[in-house]
Every structure is written in C-alpha cells, then in structure tokens.
Amino acid sequence: MHLRLLTMALFAVVIAASASAQTPDLGAIARGTGTPGIPGLKMVWLAPWGDVTRAHPWRNIIVHQTEGPAGSARGGAQEQSKNPTRRGVTVWVETDGTVYWAVAENLVPTHGDGANRNDNKYIDNGPTYHQVIGSNSIGVEFAGNYPDVTRPATEAQIAAWRILVKVLRARYGIPLERVYAHDWIDFKDARYCEGCALATLARQQGE
Known part of the structure; x- marks a missing residue:
C-alpha cells in the first residue's frame, strides 16, 4: 500500500515537473531580440526587436481603440511602419487577435x-496629468469598433492582450499601475471609454 502511494506521489511530481518545463518563460522571451515566437500570440x-537596453525608455503602456473596421489594424500598422513617427502607435491588434x-x-x-x-x-x-504622454508611453491600438464605438474588443483581442501586456511589462519593466486606458489620462470621445475595459483587465489579471 505504501509503495503504491509512493509511486503515485512520484508520478505526480514527474507530471508537474514536465508541465512546468513546458510552460513558456515569457520573461525570458520578452528580453530577446529579433522576431521571436511568443506562445499564444500570432x-x-x-x-524586429533589437537589444532591449537600447530601446526607448518606455515607462507606461497606453491602451487605444481606433474607430476603424475589422481588418484595419494591418493597414494602420503598415502605414505606421513606413512613417514611424506619424500619429499612431507601436503595436496594433486586429479583431482576429x-x-x-x-x-x-x-x-x-x-499618440496621446x-x-x-x-x-x-x-x-x-495627480500622477498622470501632463506626465503620461506619448514620448514615455508605448501605445497599443485595438482596431474594429466601427461603426459602433461602444463595441468591445473581441474575444480574440482580449486573449491576445492577456499575453501581450505581460510581454510588454516584462520587456520594459513597466509596473502594473502604469497600464492606462487612453480615456483615463486624456479627455476623449464622450460616447465610450476608450481602452478602459482592456486596461482594467490587465490590472486585474496582474493582481
């Protein structure tokens, strides 16, 4: 009986160790270079990423939502890539995630x-007024709330965001309390709260 229990316990330890070994280390991935595959993200x-020590000193994350149709993130990102300092953001998220x-x-x-x-x-x-601005904040744009600006992010976008925000925070050492919705720091469209649900989700999942 004791031998059986011991065998079962050892088996459980092996399974747990195997699962742990298979769990991706997002922190390690987030400090890499090039175009790494990030589990759970397309x-x-x-x-590409360069040496993170030479990246701009990002201190905050600002969540934006653009009044564009599904499919517009690709075009927005491509235009941003051609003219990096135009009005826009570093990272764009499509409705399919x-x-x-x-x-x-x-x-x-x-941006901002x-x-x-x-x-x-x-x-x-108090801590954000004229302080959380585009020059110290990495921006993430979620596309697809046209023609109804109150339309929430899609399930695919939410799933991607859960991983993406962890990667951004790990790469740039951004604390949880420095994840902001655009509407939290700027007076925006009165019809909806831009980025609020996504920023709230990020803060809650990190608690």
Whole structure:
C-alpha cells in the first residue's frame, strides 16, 4: 500500500515537473531580440526587436481603440511602419487577435493628447496629468469598433492582450499601475471609454 502511494506521489511530481518545463518563460522571451515566437500570440513583425537596453525608455503602456473596421489594424500598422513617427502607435491588434509590431522600439510614434485629464474621473490623475504622454508611453491600438464605438474588443483581442501586456511589462519593466486606458489620462470621445475595459483587465489579471 505504501509503495503504491509512493509511486503515485512520484508520478505526480514527474507530471508537474514536465508541465512546468513546458510552460513558456515569457520573461525570458520578452528580453530577446529579433522576431521571436511568443506562445499564444500570432505576431506579425514589421519591425524586429533589437537589444532591449537600447530601446526607448518606455515607462507606461497606453491602451487605444481606433474607430476603424475589422481588418484595419494591418493597414494602420503598415502605414505606421513606413512613417514611424506619424500619429499612431507601436503595436496594433486586429479583431482576429493578430498582433502587428509596427515600429522599432527605439522610435516614438505620436499618440496621446498630452495627458490633459485632471478630473480624477477614472483614476487619480495627480500622477498622470501632463506626465503620461506619448514620448514615455508605448501605445497599443485595438482596431474594429466601427461603426459602433461602444463595441468591445473581441474575444480574440482580449486573449491576445492577456499575453501581450505581460510581454510588454516584462520587456520594459513597466509596473502594473502604469497600464492606462487612453480615456483615463486624456479627455476623449464622450460616447465610450476608450481602452478602459482592456486596461482594467490587465490590472486585474496582474493582481
């Protein structure tokens, strides 16, 4: 009886060790270079990663949602890749969950509106007012809320975001409290709260 229990216990340890070995180390992947495969993400690399120590010193993540149709992330990312500093972001997410890394991480696209929100409507804007801006924040754009801007992100986008935000935070050492919705830091479209559900999800899953 004791031998059987011991055998079962050893078997459980072996299974657990095997599962642990198969679990991807996102932290290690996130510190890499080139165009790594990231488990759970369909990545399209328009700009590869370089040496992370030479990346722009990103301090925040800003979640955007664009009033564009399904399929528009690809075009937006391609245009961003051709003109990196135009108004837009570094990373684009399509409705099917495809992630486009559009801009070299040492370049700074134009996004955000100067962190002009100071009404504490969603969060305490004391630390963000005129401080969480495009030049220190890596932007992620979720496409597909046209023609209804209140349409939430798709399940595929949400699944991709759960992984992507972990990768971004690990790569650039961004703490959980520095993940922001665009509407949290800027006065935006009054019809909906841009990026709020996604930023909230990121913070909750990291707790």
